[in-house]
Amino acid sequence: MSKVLLINPSYQPSYGGAKAAIVNPIHPTLGLATIAATAKERGHQVKILDISWRQYDWKFIDNEVRKYAPDIVGITATTPLMNQLRDMSVLIKDISRDILVVGGGPHPSALPVETMGESLIDLLFVSEADYSFADICDGKSPANVPGLYYRSGDDVRFSGVRTPIESLDDLPMPAWELYDMAEYMQISRLICRRPPVTMAEFSRGCVFRCNFCASKITMALGYRKKSPERCAEEVRRMHSLGFREFMLADDIFTSDQEWAISVCEAIKRTDIDMAWSCTNGIRVESANDRLFETMRSAGCYRVSFGFETGNDRVLREFGKGGRASIEQGRKAVAMARKAAIDTNGFFLLGLSPDNQDSMTDTIEFARRLPLDMMKFGIAIAFPGTAMFNEYVSKDLVRSFNWDDYFIYTDAPLFAHEHLSYDAIRATMAYAYRRAILANPGFICRRFLRGIRTGEFFWDAYYAVKFFFAPAVGEKTETRYYAPTRWPVWDFQAKPPKPSQYQMVRRTGT
Numbered sequence: 441m442s443k444v445l446l447i448n449p450s451y452q453p454s455y456g457g458a459k460a461a462i463v464n465p466i467h468p469t470l471g472l473a474t475i476a477a478t479a480k481e482r483g484h485q486v487k488i489l490d491i492s493w494r495q496y497d498w499k500f501i502d503n504e505v506r507k508y509a510p511d512i513v514g515i516t517a518t519t520p521l522m523n524q525l526r527d528m529s530v531l532i533k534d535i536s537r538d539i540l541v542v543g544g545g546p547h548p549s550a551l552p553v554e555t556m557g558e559s560l561i562d563l564l565f566v567s568e569a570d571y572s573f574a575d576i577c578d579g580k581s582p583a584n585v586p587g588l589y590y591r592s593g594d595d596v597r598f599s600g601v602r603t604p605i606e607s608l609d610d611l612p613m614p615a616w617e618l619y620d621m622a623e624y625m626q627i628s629r630l631i632c633r634r635p636p637v638t639m640a641e642f643s644r645g646c647v648f649r650c651n652f653c654a655s656k657i658t659m660a661l662g663y664r665k666k667s668p669e670r671c672a673e674e675v676r677r678m679h680s681l682g683f684r685e686f687m688l689a690d691d692i693f694t695s696d697q698e699w700a701i702s703v704c705e706a707i708k709r710t711d712i713d714m715a716w717s718c719t720n721g722i723r724v725e726s727a728n729d730r731l732f733e734t735m736r737s738a739g740c741y742r743v744s745f746g747f748e749t750g751n752d753r754v755l756r757e758f759g760k761g762g763r764a765s766i767e768q769g770r771k772a773v774a775m776a777r778k779a780a781i782d783t784n785g786f787f788l789l790g791l792s793p794d795n796q797d798s799m800t801d802t803i804e805f806a807r808r809l810p811l812d813m814m815k816f817g818i819a820i821a822f823p824g825t826a827m828f829n830e831y832v833s834k835d836l837v838r839s840f841n842w843d844d845y846f847i848y849t850d851a852p853l854f855a856h857e858h859l860s861y862d863a864i865r866a867t868m869a870y871a872y873r874r875a876i877l878a879n880p881g882f883i884c885r886r887f888l889r890g891i892r893t894g895e896f897f898w899d900a901y902y903a904v905k906f907f908f909a910p911a912v913g914e915k916t917e918t919r920y921y922a923p924t925r926w927p928v929w930d931f932q933a934k935p936p937k938p939s940q941y942q943m944v945r946r947t948g949t
């Protein structure tokens with residue numbers, strides 16, 4: 441039996457400072473809960489250390505690792521968390537060279553060789569790791585577990601592509617019980633209604649190819665779904681553990697409408713009062729009156745739409761695909777409102793085909809849509825996206841400091857082909873003013889909604905915070921353990937190459 445410690449790094453550098461602080465996502469991380477579940481099922485002892493809502497404090501981690509004395513430490517990382525992964529890899533190897541330190545998640549999956557080169561981790565998992573992580577806990581040799589990058593002397597080897605898990609129903613229930621519920625009451629009330637909230641998934645993957653999106657790097661191109669009965673069982677499980685709300689991590693939950701309706705019907709049959717939302721934007725062409733009504737009756741109270749832009753040319757050029765259009769976006773919002781579902785809109789500024797006029801279109805589109813909430817971000821070329829590969833190949837990337845990779849960043853990360861970075865930042869600040877603060881329609885709607893739902897005081901509280909926070913920047917400073925001892929990868933001499941996980945079509949149900 442292995443003793444395993446899984447660490448979710450701190451989100452405070454990203455969410456602690458700017459306006460983003462008002463939507464601080466304090467909830468259990470699903471990626472760790474899913475790999476913990478399979479490891480537990482095989483008899484391993486697993487603990488999760490979630491420091492997402494705390495400041496990064498290496499002394500605290502040092503203390504926790506020494507106290508628990510694990511055989512294996514696993515660290516998850518999106519790109520802005522990568523430097524913490526590097527720092528912890530040095531720290532943990534200082535505690536004991538015998539602890540196996542492993543990484544996984546979107547950033548290591550996108551840049552596996554570079555991640556090995558920038559850290560002291562022993563091995564990393566690309567893409568899904570539900571079974572492969574358990575295999576390593578069992579003591580299997582890395583060479584015999586597909587989907588791994590591992591060290592062999594001074595070399596880094598790849599164990600071969602791992603095909604996506606076909607039957608998601610075979611996975612054990614995510615190990616949500618490893619999280620301490622009391623820690624999750626402090627989540628922003630702008631993004632949830634009934635804490636404690638957890639993240640859940642009913643399906644994996646997406647069949648579209650937006651160039652700023654990295655979802656394929658972990659979840660593959662293609663679409664796999666759990667059965668409606670299994671989804672309902674997960675709702676029962678979350679409720680029995682004390683969660684009163686969940687957020688769906690699915691990329692395109694509503695795109696197979698008949699299946700999504702069956703899932704909602706199965707949830708209704710549980711007779712459990714659980715609130716939920718489609719947090720990870722759904723596609724506008726998947727809107728449908730019957731679907732939205734069924735979702736509402738099954739407890740869904742909010743859907744987020746990934747509009748991204750208010751300009752049809754830009755929508756086409758960045759590769760949204762399908763039947764998404766600006767007009768369809770308007771219809772989708774109207775349908776959700778008709779079903780009494782709150783609407784949230786995601787918009788990106790500085791998309792690769794954007795120019796000043798199209799960004800203005802985006803702001804005006806957002807301003808006119810009858811949304812209950814909206815979020816603007818700078819389109820960052822995150823590792824694992826086609827946009828990143830394109831910017832690397834055109835030598836447009838200006839920084840590989842992962843600490844700055846965040847949609848509210850104030851660091852000039854790229855040279856945009858049509859826009860200056862200052863123009864994008866200025867437009868971002870203007871977007872919040874124009875579409876939210878100086879938008880009587882939005883303010884009235886939000887006010888009436890606040891009265892109707894009893895959330896008015898929360899709105900007022902966050903509005904004050906929002907007014908006094910800058911639109912971008914002001915990150916909280918991270919004090920690392922040993923940044924001078926982090927291994928360094930020379931990105932200029934060895935620019936990253938597209939990962940095979942991004943290029944290959946691996947599933948297609």
Ligand code: B12
Pocket residue numbers: 450451452454455465469470471472474475513514515516517518519520521542543544545546547550565567568569570573639641645652653654655658659689690691720822823824845846847848
């Ligand atoms: C929920 C979510 C969040 C949540 C939770 C993040 C988290 N760490 O899980 C919050 C709201 C915090 C978030 C924030 C951001 N996110 Co986000 N998020 C997602 C989303 C929608 C679902 C993630 C999820 O739960 N999936 C389901 C689980 C089961 O999958 P998983 O997490 O990938 O885990 C599996 C494998 O990756 C692997 N694995 C993961 N961790 C580990 C660790 C170890 C040790 C091992 C062995 C394996 C392993 O095994 C798991 C099981 O197979 C994904 C989109 C997607 N489809 O994945 C984007 C996604 C991960 N986010 C993304 C981005 C860009 C961000 C932000 C940077 C955006 C921003 N605001 O600037 C921030 C980062 C903030 C931060 N400080 O981390 C990108 C990642 C790009 C990148 N290169 O990092 C994604 C892929 C979105 C996209 N479509 O491009 N996000």
Ligand code: SF4
Pocket residue numbers: 646647648649650653654655691692723746760
């Ligand atoms: S943004 Fe959404 S629709 Fe586009 S590729 Fe990513 S998950 Fe799919």
